[in-house]
Structure formats: C-alpha cells, structure tokens
Amino acid sequence: xxxxxxxxxxxxxxxxxxxxxxxxxxxxxxxxxxxxxxxxxxxxxxxxxxxxxxxxxxxxxxxxxxxxxxxxx
Amino acid sequence: xxxxxxxxxxxxxxxxxxxxxxxxxxxxxxxxxxxxxxxxxxxxxxxxxxxxxxxxxxxxxxxxxxxxxxxxxxxxxxxxxxxxxxxxxxxxxxxxxxxxxxxxxxxxxxxxxxxxxxxxxxxxxxxxxxxxxxxxxxxxxxxxxxxxxxxxxxxxxxxxxxxxx
Numbered sequence: 410x411x412x413x414x415x416x417x418x419x420x421x422x423x424x425x426x427x428x429x430x431x432x433x434x435x436x437x438x439x440x441x442x443x444x445x446x447x448x449x450x451x452x453x454x455x456x457x458x459x460x461x462x463x464x465x466x467x468x469x470x471x472x473x474x475x476x477x478x479x480x481x482x
Numbered sequence: 483x484x485x486x487x488x489x490x491x492x493x494x495x496x497x498x499x500x501x502x503x504x505x506x507x508x509x510x511x512x513x514x515x516x517x518x519x520x521x522x523x524x525x526x527x528x529x530x531x532x533x534x535x536x537x538x539x540x541x542x543x544x545x546x547x548x549x550x551x552x553x554x555x556x557x558x559x560x561x562x563x564x565x566x567x568x569x570x571x572x573x574x575x576x577x578x579x580x581x582x583x584x585x586x587x588x589x590x591x592x593x594x595x596x597x598x599x600x601x602x603x604x605x606x607x608x609x610x611x612x613x614x615x616x617x618x619x620x621x622x623x624x625x626x627x628x629x630x631x632x633x634x635x636x637x638x639x640x641x642x643x644x645x646x647x
Contacts, residue, residue: 416549416574417596423575460518464572467522471579475586 427465508563515565521573524564525555529580538581539588547595548585552577 412418458466504510515521528534541551555577556570565573578596585592 414550414553414595415571416553416578419571420549420575420578420596460572463518464576467518467576468579471576471583475579475583478583478586 423461423465423468426461427469430465509560511563513563513566513569515569518569518572518576521559521565521569522576525559525573525577526580529577529584535584535588539585539590542581542585542590542592545593547593548578548581549595551581 515524529538538551542548552574556565556574559565559573560567560570578594582592582594
C-alpha cells in the first residue's frame, strides 16, 4: 500500500539526526600543528553545511523558542 | 503516525498525465525556490500571518495532525511550482516544528502526528492464530522414522580400473 504522508518519517529522521549529532558533538577531531593546517575554530561557511544540517539547525532554533515559550508561559 | 492509503476507485487512468502538453503544468516548470532557505522565506511569513494562522488553528482544533497539515502545505507548494519535491521533503520537518510552535503560542491542544501509536493486539486475532496452530499440530503428528528397516545399499564401482564382479 502506498505511503500517503511522509511527514512523520521525515520529522523522525531529522530528530534522530539531531540526537545523534548531540551525542557525538563532544568528540574532537585531531588537528595537526603545522602552519598549513586548517584552524578548527574557524566556523564552516554556509555553503559547506549540508542541507539536512541546515534544516536541523532551523528545527533546533524553533524548538528552543518553543521551550522558552513553555517556560515563560 | 504513518497514514496508509485505502483503495480508491476514482484514480486517474494510466497515461492520463501524458494527455496534457509537456510544460503546461506548474510543476513541470523550473521551481521558483531552489533552496530550503528560499522555501522557508516563502512559508514562514505566510504561516505567521493572522489570516493563515487563524484558519490553521481552526484546522488543528478539529483534530487534524500537524504532519498532515505540513504535508498538504508542501504538496501545494510543489503543485504551484514554488519548489521541487526534494526541497518540499526537506522543508516539511521545519514546517511541522513551526506549526507546533504557533499552536503552542496560541494555547491549542493539538495532535502532532509524530507520536508512534501503541499497537493494540486484537484478542480475536490471537485466538484465531492459536486455534490454527492447534489444528495444524493435531493434523500432522510427528512421524517416527524407523531406522532398523533401512537397508544399506552397496554402490557398484564404476571406474575403468574397477574390478568386475
């Protein structure tokens, strides 16, 4: 039978990704000490971030606002 | 919550989509918004506007899940040629979250549509399965294999160098 509404699956996938990213965010990549190594503190450009990461970021932002709204009443 | 389609008999006939000229439909044209950001810039102000949000809250109060509303929104965007299906799928979770936020702000009790339903096992189905299993076990008793009657058959040598008996 055909799947009518893919929204719950898409939402769950993004939420799983956010959870995965949060659990693996503490692991830092080893960096080199040479002059030509890339500075890890430098933020990646917008074009470097994949679309799914950008979507996850927007969801996080809205979720944050929802939590603030719940706390403040 | 995953909705499963029920059989419908009012579906278009095979090949009906090919009867219109190619490019005559909005979704056959290049999409207006090609990125997630552009699509969100289109949707979020619309959702936040008073006119749309009041009717949206009415729909949610009627018990229609947020995921269904988000899917309908993005599907209409695809049909209008606003964005592609891919962008629509990517935008959908953000729309779900945004609609939930608006409903929270309005203080409405709504169905998010993302909670997994607890599947209730029907007792009659369990009983039927048990009776079927019982019938099967009664019909087919385990056959005992009598190993004493099995005769050992010696194979005749077939090679060129084998001795003739």
